[in-house]
Amino acid sequence: MTQHGMAQKVNEVMTPVPVTVSPDTPLARVGELMREHGIGDVLxxxxxxxxxxVTDRDIVVRGVALRRDMASTAVADVCSTNVITVPVGEDADTAVRLMSEHAVRRLPVVDGDRPIGMVSIGDLAVQRDERSTLADISAEPPNT
Structure with missing residues (x-):
């Protein structure tokens, strides 16, 4: 299912240079970065x-709810280490499939094991035609 004869690659729709932190970064700092950049996940x-x-939800569920000290708890203690990624050369369709299979809204784009970007369901929806599955999902009224 190519469009205009060429399937779109992940690197054409991703946001380059994602916000990253080292494993020993305190949760308080991760929260600040999320606020500064208006994002809900950090690599x-x-x-x-x-x-x-690490997602904002990880910080709440594994940090705040357990009454951990935000200044001394390292992000390594609460982050998910089983991360679904998409290789930089992959078609956007593959990213869409991975997102629906794993019920995630964002995927790190990797070159080997080095993250070079993030691709979101929004990035992909914008790039595709209105008849695509993704547009159908986005257009659905929320479940009540």
Whole structure:
């Protein structure tokens, strides 16, 4: 299912240079970065390699709810280490499929194990025609 004869690649729709932190970054700092950049997830990177992903929900569920100290708790203690990623050369269709399979709204784009961007369901929806599955999902009224 190519459009205009060429399937769109992930690197054409991703946001380059995602916000990253090292595993020992305190949760308080991660929260500040989320606020500054208006994002809900941050990549955890050690020596250039992707080690995990932390979401605002991770911080609440595994940090705040357990009454951890935000200044002394490292992001490594609450982040997910089982991260679904998409290789930079992949078609956007693959990213869409991964998102629906794993019920995630964003995927780190990797070159080997080095994160070079993030692609979101919004990035992909904008790039596709209105008849696509993604547009149908986005257009559906929310479940009550």
């Amino acid at each position: 955890v990177v050690h020596e250039g390699r992707l080690r995990g992903l």
